[in-house]
Amino acid sequence: MVGVIRKLGKWGLGTFERLGRGHIFLYHVLTGIPAVLARFGLLVQQMLSVGVLSLLIIVVSGVFVGMVLGLQGYNTLVDFGAEQSLGVVVALSLVRELGPVVAALLFAGRAGSALTAEIGLMKSTEQLSGMEMMAVDPIKRVIAPRFLAGFISLPILATIFTAVGVIGGYFVGVGLLGVDDGAFWSQMQAKVDFYEDIMNGVIKSIVFGFVVTWIAVFEGYDCVPTSEGVSGATTRTVVHSSLAILGLDFVLTALMFGNI
Amino acid sequence: MFCLVDSNNNSDDVLVRIRDLHFSRGVRKIFNGVDLDIRRGKVTAIMGPSGTGKTTLLRLIGGQLRPDQGSIEVNGLEVPKLNVSKLYELRKRIGMLFQSGALLTDISVFDNVAFPIREHTNMPPSMVRDMVLMKLESVGLRNARDLMPSELSGGMARRVALARAIALDPMMILYDEPFTGQDPISMGVIVQLIRLLNDALGLTSIVVSHDVQETATIADDIYVLSEGRVVGHGTPQELAATDSDWVKQFMQGLPDGPVPFHYPGTQYADDLLAGSEQGRDM
């Protein structure tokens, strides 16, 4: 019995320790950001590998999600004779929820795990240590550019996801299922508000970008420098990021849309 | 910045002075009162069996770790007491060669050697190019400058790392197990390079190794560490003629001696008898 409590206590303390380390780490990264802005080339290079290379999965998923929304939305609305409101359903679902959340989940899986693996590998081959001994701060040189790149890229990707999704819904609804073209867009424009819906969605994706990139970069930096350690860290990045995204989504939704 | 001549003009003969060093990792006491003197301009070897904390010693000298007790003086500066910016200033004057080379894998050999130059100086690209080619030439790899680290053999990677370590003309170079896992030719190359560069550039070199034969050929001074203390100190000739059993076993590579061959425990005869008794009782 005592053994169980001791184990629990150890686990609890370990979790707090990790939490604390993560926040101290975040502070170091944030103080290193001005240095990144001075060396813009580093940031641009990272945005290529983190953002641009995620574009394919984002666009393809966006199109399919939009198309499915169009199909399922139509099937449900047609029972109420309200299928002309399909545009509203597709747009609001994507803009408010699916765009930011699904894009963030895909990002965590593709770019987040890649960041963790890359940094973890650099740690286990002593490259980070070597940089330190050459009097170059690895946090400023390696971590901060990647953090900033992820933070900027996710909102862009989420917006692209949403836009492409709406187009996908349009093709299915208007192209295949016969919803009226004018009704699709006009109803949507009447019900989707720029500040309340679209900007809130963008704010969500900014928050997700911050958290997902932070987790990915920290897990890589903090991992045990063996091959097992790196693979464990990569898994943790995807799992923790996904949980954080979904949890934060609820909190943000309640804050933003709870009163309407 | 970098300089070829030590502008401190410290006429002190000793570059690194370690006194009463204590350091533990968890419950294990790694250093239990260690005194070391690294003389300027000489190649000093630090040897001992695996796990005695030789790499830890290099990290303590470089300021990556802080000792529990004791003083570490490099060129007159107390390393554990330096703040971050002063520590970084000191590190610019120390080069370190890691066991695995620790090259940055996403950039070419040329860029790896140019890395410290570009990070810490504002030299124009043409000057950077000249310096990099000079350093690569001194390790014999000038024509390999466009290769990527993944295309290099282990020995070549270490030579590139060595070129990178001397890029800013440091006053001291730390070598972490430079001979481990090398074929005879690469080994011979590295051994010669360490000695040549030390003398040609007026460096101070600290070589951490457990390869007695190779190290003894180039070292001016040898310290033998075991169980957290210095158990032997002197020139290679002095240590070869030593009285200490321990040092003798280490230097000559004898399988048994103060460091036993058999894992400690019961006696062989007792163990066998105990087993046959159990067998009879069954």
Next chain:
Amino acid sequence: MHNSKTVEIIVGLFVALGIAALFMLAMKVSNLSTFSGDNGYVINARFENIGGLKVRSPVTVAGVRVGRISDINFDNSTYEAVVSMSIDGSYNTLPTDTSASIFTAGLLGEQYVALEPGGAEKYLQQGGEVRLTQSAIVLEQVIGQFLYSQAEGGDK
């Protein structure tokens, strides 16, 4: 040496794509293009029952959207609902005897305020009040009235 120019161009295109997506969302998906002006004026109307009217519901004249509900309050002394409407500045020729009614868009749709212009010569200004109002039709009341009148008619 990286081909940094290519990299920069590609990343620049990426960012531009994101901005274009945001633009597309703003223009085609949301109501930004139809109503973004802050150059409107606010007028009030009092209703006995606003039904399901919400803030941001549309305000129309002759079926054309001219503004939206900006605020809904309750008057403690007269027990009436006070609805504030923000009208776009370009529609500033509403006579002072305009009437406001609450209608429902479609059978199950949302409710909105329809203004019918009167014939007065003065126009409504900022802070003006629409005096003639017709409250929302509450379905239960209508059904109740219908049943009641049926019962009455049946008796006779």
